[in-house]
Amino acid sequence: MSDILLIEDEPIIARNISILLGRAGHTVTHAPSASAARLALGSGMQPDLVIADISLGDGDGLEVLTAHIDRLRDCPVIVMSGQDTTANRLRAEEIAVAAFLSKPFAMARLSELVAALLAQNLPQGQRRPGPSVMMYSHDTIGLGHMRRNSAIAEELVARVPGLSVLMLVGCPAGMIFAPKPGIDYIKLPSLAKLGRDRWQSGSLRIDAETASAMRAGILQQVADTFKPDIFLVDHEPTGVWNELMTPLRRLREMHGTQTILGLRDILDEPERTRSRWCETGTDKVIAGLYDDVLIYGNADFYPSSRAYGLDALRPGHVQYCGAVTTVQARRMQRREKGPRRVLVSGGGGRDAFLLLATALEAQALLPRRYRPELTLIAGPLMDNELRERLHIRAAELDVTFLDQVNDMPARIAASDLFVTMGGYNSVTEALAIGVPALVVPRVGPSSEQRIRAERLRSLGLAQVIERPDLTPKALSLHLSGTSASPSIRPAQLSLAFDGATRAAVHIAALLKQRAPKETEQSLQVSHG
Structure with a gap:
């Protein structure tokens, strides 16, 4: 060259x-x-x-x-x-x-x-621009959508020479993961979720109409300027307030962009989701404006394609990728025996205060000889006032309290028990590593975490405490290891946790089909 x-x-x-x-x-x-x-x-x-x-x-x-x-x-x-x-x-x-x-x-x-x-x-x-991928994650309560896109982006830039990945994120904390060559992000104005399909401005003191107009304007300008080869949308097919409708149409019609919808395995109650998609026209958007649907899960764990009618909407274009986890989680090995360690985390932390506060009071109930080495992680989205209250109480009990960490897989692997809410990323990383998990699912605004917890319990993959049953006394039995709950039995399942790799392979193949002939050879070398 x-x-x-x-x-x-x-x-x-x-x-x-x-x-x-x-x-x-x-x-x-x-x-x-x-x-x-x-x-x-x-x-x-x-x-x-x-x-x-x-x-x-x-x-x-x-x-x-x-x-x-x-x-x-x-x-x-x-x-x-x-x-x-x-x-x-x-x-x-x-x-x-x-x-x-x-x-x-x-x-x-x-x-x-x-x-x-x-x-x-x-x-x-x-001058020829290199291949490009744009990713969208609205992120209002947690970090799950952005985490999945980030894991896929890292796999992609390692496989496709000269690739640029631009991530559009709505997370209030911005792009909290370490930057990588070839990956950048644009922060959309943050939103707060009030309930199912209801949002308001998150940080700015503006009304919903102004926030919607700002986000839509940014999305349209970026799409028209960046002109991605592939547009990967996580979870919300039409975007918040339908903000993706114009970019989706313009990208397909003017730039020939291929569009992919990425969905976690469990969205909400299937009947409610299908009904809502039908009422809002989202089903027609999936059928008409998306080329492929990638399901970040395993059919043996949850039959997402059938449950949500995806096979009927995009027949022949729905693919299970396996759970999306980080490379670190897939490579992590359990620690050897030692003093009992328990890790408690509420993911992004937006609504994790109750779980962490209960864990501290459960520790306080235990005689000192039965107390484990307890570590609590607040998460980057927890309100500062609540975070400070937990800091003070943790110090009184000699419990390790961390605001956030960048080595979560290693901390999970070093634990004898991982106590978490029912979020996608926390649960899948614990399963990938093989650490016993105690799941306390969120109550609303969707039924996602409750359904996931039920599946985990029925398959023998985790123990579960429902939110109404979460008390210091109930949790103390799990912290000490004296819970009367039946031991976790290995499920007769073969679950894949390389969803990021499989999704990246699929997207890389599409990029290769679009590549000018002079760049096909370099793409082929990378894939090999």
Whole structure:
């Protein structure tokens, strides 16, 4: 694709960079010294890009570049050095280098930078945008929708070279997960869910009509500008307040965007969901504006396609992917025996106060010799006033209390019991890791968590305490391990937890079908 001159005297670094860029289709000429670099540039070589170290065994990389500045006038230069000083930066600015990388740096960062500089250097008529995916998650109560999209996005950028994934998120906390190359997000004005199909502005002190207009305007502008190849919508087929209707139609009609609806395994009571879809016309939207439906679950756990009538709406285009969990959860191993540890979490934390407060009072009821090592996680969406009350009580009981964590799978794996609400992500990650779970399902606004809890209990996958039965005394028996409840029996099921991978494979295949012929080979290499 492009000719790159690499000036680097450290063999291992030079080899790694050469392999990285070679896999991307570039031709790399390696100059292992200042004299070799002078020879290459003096022989008439006209590279498309130069990557140069400053400290070379027999000279200075910046001096070499300065001596050949006329030849490199239109060539982007990346300077890298373990001596990131003001003096070196100023010297680099004098020859207008495109970027200065301080060693050590991530190879992924270098790869992204090289691709961007080479694309920028192409004539306007030869520039081709890479493949693109846009994802939507409205997120009003928890983090589940955004977590699923985030897990799929990470799998996608690892598989598809040059892919850009733009996530549209409504979570009040914004995009709380660590950024990855190729993935960015746009924050929509937050919403608060008042009840089934009822929302209001979350943080801004504006009326619902203004919030709706703002969100719809942002969505339309982004869709028209980004022009994604694939649009993946999580959970809400028409969006909140039908805000996706115009973008869905325009993307299909004007840009040929392929649209995918991603649904968790349990939505609400099946009859209620089908009736609501029929009354609002959502069933016609699914049938007419979506190419595929991906179910993030297992048919053996819950027959989502049949329960919600999806097979009839998109016959032949409904696919079970398995549960969407993080790679970390799928790879996590249970800890070895030790003092009893119990982890209590309410997911995003918006309505987790009662569960966490009850856990603290349950701990207080236990004699000290029966108390487990108890850890509570509030979640990023819990109100500060309630969070502070829990902090104070936890300190009185010598209980570990954390606002939020970025290593949840590891903490679940290190526990003997995981106490959680019935949210999709918390439950599936516990099942994937194999940690005993006690589920306390949310009461409303939908029946999702109650249905999931019933399935878990009937299949012998978890113990359940219904919200009316949640008392410190009842919970204390579980914390101490003396509960009279029957032990969990292994269910005769084969549940898949690689839903993010399967969804990414499906989307990558669609991108390959849309790819210009000159990029098909790179996509094929990545898939292999």
